[in-house]
Amino acid sequence: MNHPVTLFVQCLVDALYPEVGEAVVRIFQKLGIPIECPTAQTCCGQPAFNTGYRKEARSAAKRFIEIFEGAERIVCPSGSCVHMVRHHYADLFADDPEWARRAKEIGARTYELSEYLVDVLGVEDLGAAYHGKITYHDSCHLLRGLGIAEQPRRLIRHVRGAELIEMKDSERCCGFGGAFSFKYPDISAAILDDKVKNIVATGADLVVGCDMSCLMSIQGRLSRIGSSIAVLHIAQLLAG
Template sequence: MHKEKTVTLFVQCLVDSMYPQVGYAMLQLFENLNISVDIPLNQTCCGQPAFNSGYRKQAKIAAKRFIEIFETAEVIVCPSGSCVDMVKHQYPNLFRSDSPWRERAKKVSQKIFELTEYLVDILEVEDVKSRFKGRVTYHDSCHLLRNLGVGDQPRKLMNNIKDLQLVEMKNSEKCCGFGGTFAVKYPDISTAILEEKVDNIIATKVDAVVGCDISCLMNIQGMLNRRNSQIKIMHIAQVLAQ
């Protein structure tokens, strides 16, 4: 394992406001690994919702605040692939015509990682000595898989969890239909995509569906509840911290 640095946690908005247990699990996980953690209490949104909706001016305001807060961190870890993609790939583009901010954005973008990406690719840890008794399936979220190339990392970690049985669903890499504001703007299309995803999850007969983005899992949970399914959602941090 590489020598660890102090990890600064960027707690995604949905985790902070609706699923704080995911943030606590991530903190517990790093404590279990004896890794020092810093959590800036003045952190806010990375600006992704505004950026995706075309509000570049507002996105820049959020992005500048993020950079100011996190640019002194040794390494930044976040439990959300879409937020990491925003900082890693969209920040430099957002400030492409503003040289000073572009350089600051680039430096921050080079030291932010999604949770499983950091554990497996940077720390070279595939076994966190956790245990979870049950059958689970894994949902590949879009930004995480396609923009960050993170697909094997969570599976490597889960395959080393004692008593956990990973059951791959059909078309695990297909979108769940959330897409942030997409689900609001195109509800019928979003629901149709989600229906197929949930069909594939239920077919696995698992106890839980695991993912790395709580936004996708929240969307999936809604449909599972409407289907009266007993399958629960779990962010991978919650499974790894068991």
């Protein structure tokens, strides 16, 4: 049951939101599960891959595979990065059977956090408490890439004192899209504005998600319009 897990922290969490990484660590400590973290890790290569720079993405992916190859169970607080490792590494190494094999093996052992907690560990109640209304944003790669929708909701529903209110069009993109967000800022912001309107309309005081990239964009817009709605990664909510 208590297999040790290895933390794949995600570059965005590492650099901008270290508190999310610390929350993941606290969750596993609370569960009595040993957690390791390879300190050589940087980025899985997704930013380069999504922009078309496959050679550079391959270079990052190979390094990722070297670093994580010995890990038994890899857990990451980002659906998008797990989607990259689990699904896109195959495209990246389509012409290289040896690396493709290694990538496939790693992909099969890499889990998104809420997926690992609910599907692998069977844990839905982490004993966390939050007194207020929460709305949940479905990140695109988490939802459509990994098929994860119910797991985070179950975890949120078990938080003491919390009321989960579904927003309209939760499954619709927030407009982030990586480099899209600054290359096509007006289109990105128009999509984001719909998301923010739907969040505000729920009356929730907290937005929760499983991907800091979308949440960073949502939070950045909420900050700009002076909203008091808070934004948290699900790990922060669950770690208490």
